Amino acid sequence: MKLHVADYLIILVYFAFVITVGFIIKKKIKSSNDFLSSSRNIPLWITSLAFISANLGAQEVIGMVASGAKYGIMTVHFYWVGAIFAMVFLGVFMMPFYYGSRARSVPEYLFMRFDEKTRGLNAISFAVMTVFSSGVSLYALAKLLEIILKWDFDVSIWLAAGIVMAYTFLGGLTSAVYNEVLQFFLIVLGLSPLVIVALQDAGGWAAIKANLQPELTHAWKYMGNPDANPMGLHFMSLIFGLGFVMSFGYWCTDFLVVQRAMIAKNMGDAQRTPIVAALPKMLMPLIVVLPGVIAIALMQPALQSKGYSIPVSADGQLDYTMTLPSMIAHYYPSGLLGVGITALIASFMSGMAGNVTAFNSVFTYDIYQSYFVKNRSDKHYLLVGKFITVAGILISIATAYLAKGFNNINDFLQLVFSFVNGPLFATFLLGMFWKRTTGHGAFWGLLAGTAAAALTHGLTVAEGKGGWIAELYTIKSGMGQAFIVAGVSWIANFVTTITVSLATKPKPDHELKGLVYSLTEKPTYTQQKWYRRVVPLGILLIVLTILLNIIFF
Amino acid sequence: MSKRITELSFIIGLFFTIVSLVLLIGHFMSDLLASSKNMYAGIAFLVFGLFMILITKKE
Numbered sequence: 308m309k310l311h312v313a314d315y316l317i318i319l320v321y322f323a324f325v326i327t328v329g330f331i332i333k334k335k336i337k338s339s340n341d342f343l344s345s346s347r348n349i350p351l352w353i354t355s356l357a358f359i360s361a362n363l364g365a366q367e368v369i370g371m372v373a374s375g376a377k378y379g380i381m382t383v384h385f386y387w388v389g390a391i392f393a394m395v396f397l398g399v400f401m402m403p404f405y406y407g408s409r410a411r412s413v414p415e416y417l418f419m420r421f422d423e424k425t426r427g428l429n430a431i432s433f434a435v436m437t438v439f440s441s442g443v444s445l446y447a448l449a450k451l452l453e454i455i456l457k458w459d460f461d462v463s464i465w466l467a468a469g470i471v472m473a474y475t476f477l478g479g480l481t482s483a484v485y486n487e488v489l490q491f492f493l494i495v496l497g498l499s500p501l502v503i504v505a506l507q508d509a510g511g512w513a514a515i516k517a518n519l520q521p522e523l524t525h526a527w528k529y530m531g532n533p534d535a536n537p538m539g540l541h542f543m544s545l546i547f548g549l550g551f552v553m554s555f556g557y558w559c560t561d562f563l564v565v566q567r568a569m570i571a572k573n574m575g576d577a578q579r580t581p582i583v584a585a586l587p588k589m590l591m592p593l594i595v596v597l598p599g600v601i602a603i604a605l606m607q608p609a610l611q612s613k614g615y616s617i618p619v620s621a622d623g624q625l626d627y628t629m630t631l632p633s634m635i636a637h638y639y640p641s642g643l644l645g646v647g648i649t650a651l652i653a654s655f656m657s658g659m660a661g662n663v664t665a666f667n668s669v670f671t672y673d674i675y676q677s678y679f680v681k682n683r684s685d686k687h688y689l690l691v692g693k694f695i696t697v698a699g700i701l702i703s704i705a706t707a708y709l710a711k712g713f714n715n716i717n718d719f720l721q722l723v724f725s726f727v728n729g730p731l732f733a734t735f736l737l738g739m740f741w742k743r744t745t746g747h748g749a750f751w752g753l754l755a756g757t758a759a760a761a762l763t764h765g766l767t768v769a770e771g772k773g774g775w776i777a778e779l780y781t782i783k784s785g786m787g788q789a790f791i792v793a794g795v796s797w798i799a800n801f802v803t804t805i806t807v808s809l810a811t812k813p814k815p816d817h818e819l820k821g822l823v824y825s826l827t828e829k830p831t832y833t834q835q836k837w838y839r840r841v842v843p844l845g846i847l848l849i850v851l852t853i854l855l856n857i858i859f860f
Numbered sequence: 861m862s863k864r865i866t867e868l869s870f871i872i873g874l875f876f877t878i879v880s881l882v883l884l885i886g887h888f889m890s891d892l893l894a895s896s897k898n899m900y901a902g903i904a905f906l907v908f909g910l911f912m913i914l915i916t917k918k919e
Contacts, residue, residue: 311892313882313883313886313890313892313893316882317879317882320875320878320879320882321875324871324874324875327871328871331866331871353868485868485871488868488872489868489871489872489875492872492876492908493875496876496904496905496908500897500900500901500904504897638897639897640892640893640895640897640898641886641892641893642882642883642886642887642892642893642895642898642902643883643895643897643898643901645882646879646883646901
């Protein structure tokens with residue numbers, strides 16, 4: 308793939324714009340709240356698009372296209388099972404607690420609801436996870452640019468990190484959020500022509516269905532038997548593992564995405580943020596799953612004359628992660644090629660900036676201010692927030708080089724993240740809806756859930772991974788193993804939290820007002836028009852999602 | 861006007877308008893970019909960019 312002047316010009320224009328956004332927002336930064344939590348002053352359309360854009364990192368864009376090629380239309384489960392329901396639940400039931408409690412972060416909510424040790428455990432694990440995720444994202448960007456454009460690895464690392472640092476340092480969270488919205492439009496509009504052109508080249512959806520094996524074009528039909536579908540999953544594992552544990556664990560508790568709703572102007576907008584975001588999220592498979600399905604269809608005998616094929620890795624296997632870059636190279640002429648490459652770069656930078664801004668909020672509020680330096684001036688915390696932004700970027704760069712030296716570190720980090728994230732939703736579910744839950748119960752439940760996740764992974768093996776304690780049970784696919792690990796860890800957390808809570812003293816009711824469902828005044832929506840009320844909107848989204856699942860059954 | 865150019869919708873609109881001009885001017889001026897894909901994408905980006913600029917609230 309070779310870029311020309313017009314392509315470089317588009318990339319340069321993009322870099323200039325994201326840095327300009329930083330300078331524009333800088334003028335509005337007066338306090339630590341402005342820098343770290345946008346002073347809760349961001350309009351709904353921006354918080355909603357930032358909400359899904361924070362999740363629209365490169366792993367999502369490139370990874371979902373790769374999954375589309377590998378597993379076919381079943382990949383839509385990550386959206387129509389693994390996202391929409393949890394986003395609606397977050398908006399209707401959980402945002403009133405996050406927003407109404409005036410907590411500045413998810414760990415701070417845990418402090419208010421439970422105690423300091425539960426906040427500390429969540430804050431430290433989250434801070435470590437986000438900063439390492441940011442580094443892995445940076446490594447992946449530099450590696451991709453090295454492979455497809457022959458750019459120097461070091462230059463890519465420092466250039467991308469430098470630009471993200473510039474706009475996050477200048478404008479903090481608001482700057483990151485504004486750029487996430489720009490990145491959202493760039494990714495959607497930059498990749499849309501690819502879908503249209505490739506779909507036309509393949510002869511339309513009817514031709515794709517005619518040329519592919521039926522299990523690649525049906526989302527549910529072959530899920531009754533794990534051996535009959537490419538993911539190797541039974542539908543019950545999918546519904547419980549992905550649709551409940553992993554989905555709700557991510558969308559309802561991960562501060563990286565929840566933070567985007569917490570900066571809305573008022574409670575109504577905070578609740579509407581994930582719900583409005585769910586609509587584009589529902590349609591996102593058109594941009595990130597369909598290209599993968601088209602790619603694998605183009606490799607079938609009847610369509611081989613089109614001249615496209617997914618690249619092959621050194622071991623002779625299809626390199627699915629290169630599906631999207633190779634399609635861009637195949638279909639985009641110079642000019643549009645610059646737009647496509649910029650969209651890829653934007654997705655990496657979006658993921659990195661999201662992680663860094665979530666990291667600096669949690670580190671400043673929940674670690675530095677809580678454990679090290681209390682009761683200092685606001686100016687002090689603003690300076691610390693800016694310093695932590697720089698430190699977070701530098702740690703990300705160090706992680707990227709670590710990942711370059713040790714290939715397995717990416718897998719290892721993803722594994723550790725899943726151990727920590729898997730059980731988290733049980734803590735929030737019990738904390739928000741059962742007032743008897745105690746701080747001790749939450750803390751030991753989290754530890755038990757994480758330990759159960761590690762143990763399950765150590766005793767099961769899938770695609771050569773896991774089984775580091777003993778190979779007691781074999782699972783067909785790595786994805787199935789991930790769902791089972793998440794499910795076991797959730798149950799371990801749920802049971803431990805209840806058991807320990809029943810044996811320990813709960814907080815009195817007056818300390819739990821605004822933090823627990825039964826003790827919180829419910830928001831009233833009766834004076835609003837139906838399309839501004841979260842419940843009718845949520846029901847509408849769920850009905851649409853069910854319809855999509857039926858259409859692609 | 862000065863406040864208007866700091867609105868996000870204006871910034872997004874301006875970005876896509878510039879990108880569309882690169883594609884459209886390139887399409888008509890350079891053989892390398894003379895692809896109908898560039899022209900159609902350029903027109904779509906221009907329409908979107910101008911729309912975003914137009915909906916920006918006047919301060």
